[in-house]
Amino acid sequence: MPFTNAALNAGTNGITxxxxxxxxxxxxxxxxxxxxxxxxxxxNRINPTWPAAxxxxxxxxxxxxxxxxxxxxxxxxxxxWSLATGGVFGGGFALTGDLTFNAAGEYTLTNFTVNGxxx
Numbered sequence: 001m002p003f004t005n006a007a008l009n010a011g012t013n014g015i016t017x018x019x020x021x022x023x024x025x026x027x028x029x030x031x032x033x034x035x036x037x038x039x040x041x042x043x044n045r046i047n048p049t050w051p052a053a054x055x056x057x058x059x060x061x062x063x064x065x066x067x068x069x070x071x072x073x074x075x076x077x078x079x080x081w082s083l084a085t086g087g088v089f090g091g092g093f094a095l096t097g098d099l100t101f102n103a104a105g106e107y108t109l110t111n112f113t114v115n116g117x118x119x
Contacts, residue, residue, distance in 0.1 A: 008057030008116030019090030033089035039069035057116025069101035
């Protein structure tokens with residue numbers, strides 16, 4: 001039997017509580033959080049307000065704004081961390097759509113969902 005929605009919601013809530021800070025990466029961060037952009041190093045990771053998971057374990061943040069990246073530079077992954085600086089890397093996820101900072105070094109993460117699966 002797969003996990004129930006209650007179990008999936010609990011899992012997602014645990015992930016977003018344990019790894020609430022978001023980082024941007026210029027290449028695949030691998031298992032260590034490598035290639036972190038200047039936009040999020042040095043304590044500049046963003047801690048959005050994560051809503052409680054609902055349904056089948058989804059928690060989504062929208063329009064998270066980052067500044068300080070390389071002008072028109074690559075922005076290809078978002079990462080999750082336990083702390084604003086240092087800490088434990090929880091994982092990296094490939095971005096889709098716009099994969100560059102704008103000319104002012106800004107990037108808006110329009111939609112990022114952490115979710116559970118039943119398989």
